[in-house]
Amino acid sequence: MTTSTPRAWWKTGVGLVLTGLMLFPVYWMINVSFTRDQDMRASPPHLFPTNGTLDGYRAVLDQQLPYLGTSFLVGLGTVALTVALAAPAGYALAKLRPPGGPALSFLLLIAQMIPGIIMAMGFYAIYLTLGVLNTLPGLILADTTLAVPFAVLIFTAFMSGIPDELLQAAVVDGAGRLRTFWSVVLPVSRNSIVTVSLFAFLWSWSDFIFASTLAGGGDHQPITLGIYHYIGNNNQQWNAIMATAVVASIPAAVLLILAQRYVSMGVTAGAVKD
Amino acid sequence: MPSTTETSTAVRDQGGAASAAPPGPPPSRARRPSRWWAWGFLAPVTIYLAAFYAYPLYRNVELSLREYTVRSFVQGGAPFAGLDNYRTVLTDPAFGPTLTHTLVFTAASLTFQFTIGMALALFFHQHFPLSRTLRALILVPWLLPLIVSASTWSWLLNSDSGLVNAALGVVGIDPVNWLTSPGWSLTSVIIANVWIGIPFNLVVLYSGLQAIPTEMYEASALDGATGWQRFWGITFPLLRPVSLITLLLGLIYTLKVFDIIWIMTKGGPTGSSATLATWSYRLGFGNLLPEFGPGAAIGNLLIVLALIAGLVYIRIERRQQLR
Numbered sequence: 001m002t003t004s005t006p007r008a009w010w011k012t013g014v015g016l017v018l019t020g021l022m023l024f025p026v027y028w029m030i031n032v033s034f035t036r037d038q039d040m041r042a043s044p045p046h047l048f049p050t051n052g053t054l055d056g057y058r059a060v061l062d063q064q065l066p067y068l069g070t071s072f073l074v075g076l077g078t079v080a081l082t083v084a085l086a087a088p089a090g091y092a093l094a095k096l097r098p099p100g101g102p103a104l105s106f107l108l109l110i111a112q113m114i115p116g117i118i119m120a121m122g123f124y125a126i127y128l129t130l131g132v133l134n135t136l137p138g139l140i141l142a143d144t145t146l147a148v149p150f151a152v153l154i155f156t157a158f159m160s161g162i163p164d165e166l167l168q169a170a171v172v173d174g175a176g177r178l179r180t181f182w183s184v185v186l187p188v189s190r191n192s193i194v195t196v197s198l199f200a201f202l203w204s205w206s207d208f209i210f211a212s213t214l215a216g217g218g219d220h221q222p223i224t225l226g227i228y229h230y231i232g233n234n235n236q237q238w239n240a241i242m243a244t245a246v247v248a249s250i251p252a253a254v255l256l257i258l259a260q261r262y263v264s265m266g267v268t269a270g271a272v273k274d
Numbered sequence: 275m276p277s278t279t280e281t282s283t284a285v286r287d288q289g290g291a292a293s294a295a296p297p298g299p300p301p302s303r304a305r306r307p308s309r310w311w312a313w314g315f316l317a318p319v320t321i322y323l324a325a326f327y328a329y330p331l332y333r334n335v336e337l338s339l340r341e342y343t344v345r346s347f348v349q350g351g352a353p354f355a356g357l358d359n360y361r362t363v364l365t366d367p368a369f370g371p372t373l374t375h376t377l378v379f380t381a382a383s384l385t386f387q388f389t390i391g392m393a394l395a396l397f398f399h400q401h402f403p404l405s406r407t408l409r410a411l412i413l414v415p416w417l418l419p420l421i422v423s424a425s426t427w428s429w430l431l432n433s434d435s436g437l438v439n440a441a442l443g444v445v446g447i448d449p450v451n452w453l454t455s456p457g458w459s460l461t462s463v464i465i466a467n468v469w470i471g472i473p474f475n476l477v478v479l480y481s482g483l484q485a486i487p488t489e490m491y492e493a494s495a496l497d498g499a500t501g502w503q504r505f506w507g508i509t510f511p512l513l514r515p516v517s518l519i520t521l522l523l524g525l526i527y528t529l530k531v532f533d534i535i536w537i538m539t540k541g542g543p544t545g546s547s548a549t550l551a552t553w554s555y556r557l558g559f560g561n562l563l564p565e566f567g568p569g570a571a572i573g574n575l576l577i578v579l580a581l582i583a584g585l586v587y588i589r590i591e592r593r594q595q596l597r
Contacts, residue, residue, distance in 0.1 A: 011402035018394065019408045025469065026414055028437060029426040041435040044443070089319040096312035104316060104323075106588070111327045113584040115530040117554050118573040121566065122330025124558075125337060128348065145326055152319060181315070206419035208533045213559055224421045228537065231425055238429055245422040252417035260410045 033242035056243030067226030077140035078204035079197045082147045090155020091185050108149040120213040134218025143204035151196040158192035195262040198255050205251050223248045337570035359567040376549040380528045386468040391475025399483045416473035424537035427466040456546035463535045463547050482516030515594050522587040529580050550576045
């Protein structure tokens with residue numbers, strides 16, 4: 001549909017300006033991350049990091065690596081658990097039509113609407129009793145609640161599109177239910193697995209409320225808390241804070257570059273019927 | 275129910291969230307007397323829902339009905355207090371203002387997110403060179419961790435060294451204490467939240483626009499309709515279902531917002547940007563002496579608001595499915 005009339009290019013110009021405005025705070029974060037301490041409070045602020053410094057990023061390397069490692073592990077754990085729980089459920093809801101299935105879908109939809117602070121308080125009370133506050137598995141379990149209902153809905157929507165003939169062919173070939181699921185359904189659902197994994201990782205990586213309530217006092221703190229402590233403690237070193245923010249944004253950037261198609265799919269799947 | 279054919283179900287199920295519910299057994303499969311065995315695939319998620327949604331929710335309700343101290347929180351045995359915690363919260367002088375902030379924050383965020391998102395969706399729907407790439411880039415604010423967005427905005431809005439005040443200074447406007455004055459703090463967090471929410475509105479409304487058949491526009495172009503007439507005559511009415519869903523999902527998300535406000539202002543100064551979510555967090559985790567009872571009570575009030583919005587959403591979604 002792309003036409004290269006002058007009028008179309010004029011629109012591209014407007015589009016560039018609009019995108020630039022929307023992304024300006026992101027640019028500013030990058031700019032500040034390279035700004036020297038003594039220029040930080042310059043008036044007017046420097047629009048470009050002309051006398052750039054890498055001090056902020058050095059601080060990240062020195063102080064934030066453990067936080068980043070924790071976030072990475074928690075993200076992977078969240079992805080694994082989310083897919084393991086949601087893929088079979090999506091298959092059952094989409095293809096097996098179990099009695100009570102609609103009710104379960106309804107509950108999942110409701111579950112998505114529960115505010116995080118309520119979950120956090122409940123988890124805190126439970127974890128305190130069980131003694132799993134400030135542990136990696138505890139945080140992973142809590143973070144999966146951000147993704148599981150969404151994941152089931154995505155899997156159900158995608159797997160409904162698998163032709164029934166394909167599944168029946170597998171049954172004719174003598175495959176059991178489990179084997180059909182494992183060798184037919186999962187491989188053809190690769191796209192939905194990618195979508196779900198990306199979002200589950202991103203949400204657990206970005207999570208602040210569970211981190212601050214359930215992991216705030218221990219050795220396993222994710223990067224969101226790393227930034228939060230920075231803001232609280234050394235209010236002056238904004239290049240270090242923003243450098244950490246830049247590094248913490250990398251997964252989002254990677255996701256957008258590698259999997260833009262899946263991102264739009266994920267955003268719209270929950271809201272729009274095509 | 276049996277009149278629904280297998281294929282039409284699958285097609286309808288393609289993209290809808292609420293459509294996850296399959297509408298009953300398919301026809302002509304009488305040889306399957308029972309499908310209970312399918313619950314084998316559902317068992318993990320069901321146990322999970324019970325253990326990690328229902329039980330924390332139950333604990334939260336229980337917290338709100340008892341009088342907890344730090345000691346009894348750890349050791350148990352807190353006395354039953356009935357609705358005392360709710361009474362405490364509702365009669366607290368902070369309740370009125372906090373509820374107002376929550377409603378203002380939600381209404382203002384939704385209005386601006388939706389309007390700007392719609393304008394951008396209409397603009398990007400015109401397909402010019404690079405439109406795909408630019409549309410993808412605009413998603414960035416939505417994908418960033420909230421702590422990243424919130425701390426970036428904190429620095430942009432910093433009273434002394436923030437870029438926003440510097441820009442205002444160029445135009446001759448005195449610096450504003452965005453985050454530190456009670457008159458501006460709520461506005462500041464709304465600005466940041468609108469910025470984060472625009473991409474979601476853009477993407478959803480854009481896919482709604484794509485679903486409108488181009489023939490409609492071609493016909494109206496033949497009739498000589500102007501762009502403005504096309505918008506009000508075709509786009510707006512046809513986009514109404516999608517708009518409604520976008521706004522309701524926005525409402526549910528916005529009521530939950532906690533991170534941005536807490537990181538930027540902690541709900542302050544003097545509670546001037548506190549919402550129900552940040553108030554609940556402050557009571558439970560923000561002070562040296564936690565008050566879990568009242569905190570949980572506020573949380574439960576919040577969930578009632580969110581559930582009302584959610585039920586409206588499901589109703590509308592279902593009704594659209596039936597059409």
